[in-house]
Amino acid sequence: MGCGVEHGPLGAVPVSDTGADGSATSDIAQVISSLLREVPDFPEPGIQFKDLTPVLADARGLAEVSAAIADIARGVDLVAGVDARGFLLGGAVAVTLGIGVVAVRKGGKLPPPVLSETYTLEYGSATLEVPADGIELAGRSIMVIDDVLATGGTLAASHKLLTAAGARVCGAVVMLELAALGGRAVLEPLPVTSLYTV
Secondary structure: OOOOOOOOHHHOOOOOOEOOOOEEOOHHHHHHHHHOEEEEOOOOOOOEEEEOHHHHHOHHHHHHHHHHHHHHHOOOOEEEEEOOHHHHHHHHHHHHHOOEEEEEEEOOOOOOOEEEEEEEEOOEEEEEEEEOOOOOOOOOEEEEEEEEEOOOHHHHHHHHHHHHOOOEEEEEEEEEEOHHHOHHHHHOOOOEEEEEEO
16 A cells, blocks of 8 residues: 655645645644743753744644644545654544554654664754554555744654555644754655644
8 A cells, every 4th residue: 555645846745735845824723822832941052942832732733733634634544643742643533534643753663573763963862762562564655743943953863663564654744844954854755744844
């Protein structure tokens, strides 16, 4: 089975209207924007942290974000939620679509055997894992779901990990893209859709 999703220009997937950068320009961006909490000087001075937890805690926000992502992921065999807020979104989307969800976990959280991918962070490195046994990933089409696209390292590692497991990664969807950090370029040619871009 193929990916089952149609990708527009620059990896955009239609939500209701999609901008040239792949970001959704529908009402969902307004929903996220209205619920997003900005926290100054976190995690360090000068950073304006974008807190998405109020979006997920709001019944309408969670429902509309989940529905928008489900529309984008429709036709795949599985969704993959990236540790940790991607788990919440992935579970909601999987239930909506009547499919399963794979948890892409931080290293050391899963029992062996696992498949691992280590990637570089600004200070150090991190590891992501998926089960190497018990879930058949080979040949299955998967959409990766996460909360934020920043520098792209986590989504790139997730893509690499799932591809190494034999899955066909059809694209990635995020609630929020921090465009200035250039993560989209790191992920090319993987189609990426953001519901809200700042």
